[in-house]
Amino acid sequence: MKRTKIIDVLKSTEYGKEVCVKGWVRTHRSSKAVDFIALNDGSTINNVQIVVDPANVTVVGGTAPQSSVTVDGTAPQSTVTVDCAAAVPQFSLKDVTTGACICAVGTLVESQGAGQSSEIQATSIEIYGLCGNDYPMQKKGQSFEAMRKNAHMRLRTNTFGAVMRIRHNMAMAIHTYFHDHGFYYFHTPLITASDCEGAGNMFQVTTKNLYDLKKDEAGKIIYDDDFFGQQTSLTVSGQLEGELGATALGAIYTFGPTFRAENSNTPRHLAEFWMVEPEVAFLDQEELMDLEEDFIKFCVRWALDNCKDDLEFLNKMIDKTLIERLQSTVQSDFVRLTYTRGIEILQEAIKNGRKFEFPCNWGDDLASEHERYLVEEHFKKPVIMTDYPTAIKAFYMKQNSASGGSAVGSVGYQGCIAPGPTMQGTDVLFPQIGEIIGGSVREESYDKLMAEINRRQMETDKLWWYLDTRRWGSCPHAGFGLGFERLILFVTGMQNIRDVIPFPRTPKSADF
């Protein structure tokens, strides 16, 4: 009999109809006359209730659960199994415990219980796989930290099911938004011989035999025998290659894994994470901010529209202000604020007695506490901060022109005069998260770009292809980067970035 997904069974009101559901047992309660099995198949956070009269149900199949094994990598011992097609069932209803996988056939009936619409009066149950008492997700109230050790099984819990469904939906929102706006999904390479921003530690990628490293006379390792004939690493950003796409196809976005070999054991850092990086030709700073705001509101609205059940669960169990915060984000106009004006506001706050741990004078990189003050206390809504000092941002950002012949001052967004050189950055700061988007107009003048590269003493020999975009038909363009997991943190209310990706990669941890 054809299986119906539980999400569809729960919506159906075709009472009296025979249905077949398949899934994993969340709970199994026995009362005097009947048993109740709550079954989940991942299609929704909601379980369907299977009502079973033990006297009137056929139970077939079953494979014995395997013996206990520790998670240190010891292979489990094989145990006795039974033939699933055996005529005489080896197992009975009482063996169908939490975590077991079954197929239940029965009649769809209107539920008597509160909060449920439909349930199933079972006529037969087929056991696909039983589940021993050592099933690690059986225990209620485990910490997220403990569950990370069983990341392969935590996916079967309510919280991680909800997070993963929302994660999928956010990816779909991203693809839909860009597709509908004429952007092309552009696959930039992960293995790279260049280093986007000169920033951060990179993972080396090699096929060299580490036991027999070829070296030159001075003892320097030679890479001509490595797979790519040169030293290569995992990319820290697809932006520079993305610009190649945008200056040919008009508007592109990347959405793929990105790597940082930072030894940071924090709730905000992963060694392998997903980035979204749109790049658009002919976009100016104002249009870039419009794009950032429209894009992120579209994603949040998508979650509110498409992930209602999962959000309600997370709002109840994880963060009671979640849905309210998402709604407020969609409804509010983001503040557009120059860095220079932001510093003024922070210094006024200090004058009025607000204490910060870190200094915030013009030219300083803002700390998380400063960003949160502006977003959560001063404006109480998302802020797009613009026109940062040149020195604290990347080399490729578009330089503002000097103010009134001044050698040091510059003119930024809406004519704001800054005391030093600034660039057309446009970062989006969010409550709780801080910087969720880092964007800028890109410097399209070859000479200005080269001057900045030289000022920073960057090596250009591996960037010739990037510089070519400014040599042949250079065009104004802009783009931004969004850390996908930061968006998922915001939309789920989860606190640790390791809990919004299936199998986190962090220092000393690459299991699964």
Added chain:
Amino acid sequence: MKRTKIIDVLKSTEYGKEVCVKGWVRTHRSSKAVDFIALNDGSTINNVQIVVDPANVTVVGGTAPQSSVTVDGTAPQSTVTVDCAAAVPQFSLKDVTTGACICAVGTLVESQGAGQSSEIQATSIEIYGLCGNDYPMQKKGQSFEAMRKNAHMRLRTNTFGAVMRIRHNMAMAIHTYFHDHGFYYFHTPLITASDCEGAGNMFQVTTKNLYDLKKDEAGKIIYDDDFFGQQTSLTVSGQLEGELGATALGAIYTFGPTFRAENSNTPRHLAEFWMVEPEVAFLDQEELMDLEEDFIKFCVRWALDNCKDDLEFLNKMIDKTLIERLQSTVQSDFVRLTYTRGIEILQEAIKNGRKFEFPCNWGDDLASEHERYLVEEHFKKPVIMTDYPTAIKAFYMKQNSASGGSAVGSVGYQGCIAPGPTMQGTDVLFPQIGEIIGGSVREESYDKLMAEINRRQMETDKLWWYLDTRRWGSCPHAGFGLGFERLILFVTGMQNIRDVIPFPRTPKSADF
């Protein structure tokens, strides 16, 4: 003035309206009275024609093209530039050559030329970036091999624009198909401590200092000081982790980069390529084949429906049978054929005088010539081949039961009796491409899986998490893998896999 994309300008019939377009010059012809500029902005393969009366157009802006530079990494010398906002233009219309980037404002008029609907009568032209004679995409009739050296600029050509737009569309088709069918996009890790199939060479990922490698007393390299505290590599497949997702969320798909460190310099191999790997709980072999066929037809239909202009261009320039082949794929019912029956057909052909280079006896892996014979000559349509010999396929595939108590024979799809043990594989073979999908039902019995693992003498200490899916609530499930670039080859008619990804990674090549 707000820019209109060229794709929209060409559709518009609002003649007399003032429009602003921005893009790159494809050609610039001068006739007696007027100039014609064909402009492209990547939004479509079609150019808009800008008609310019040199006497009545304002030309402003312009940055001198940079001096010539070889692609060997020599940094170009900086040259004189002019201020884009200068009141007196430094450059004139004749400087607007192929590859230059401009903004043109003018009146939309009905085109007099054949094959074009609308064109623009220019009133002003702003030069964003000029383009010197050394622009590598200027030369007509370059080979694709030559263009690969300028992969950063080939994106601005008709062929690569078309291929990249189709590539985007195929990605969108994939996400749309799975989203609409209740699959969740599941991000499996790229850095891994395990090796999916024991197949193929892997790239090592490390942060170790290669000049000071820590070793134990026996001289073996120790990895406790590496980033992840163990030896890690780039994944060759996300399938095993995908099964963790499917056995929790019901149906997932991966779509991400995958790596093979094979030293293969062929038109079919990349070291870094994109894979699509759906995994579905409760799917049997027949349903898996339905999914494969329905999915790939959906993608091809999407291309026919959404990439008309680009396909027509490729059909004209690259492969005159392209559109016909795509239409035939969508319309035909795929043949479902056991491996055993396939071998019989091949041997009948040999008996009738057909010559093959490689043998094809039962138990042999089919060569490309065999697959192509079946698909292109015998059936003349796509074939789903099932029930391969156990020995030539991966360990995780579902084993068919023995036939009539035989120790060697087995019963496969539709009761087909095979002379040896077979597995429930379901590979899709396409004309020209060969294997485009590799799929199978997965073995859900812990004991059968372990027996196969032991038979192959595989190490299980890094696969404990995978085996756990068969220990706790094991369920029947199935899935397949599609090499994304092979799909793009099929849909574009391109011959070399290096020409359907923006920046190919191959032995000795990791530029851009």
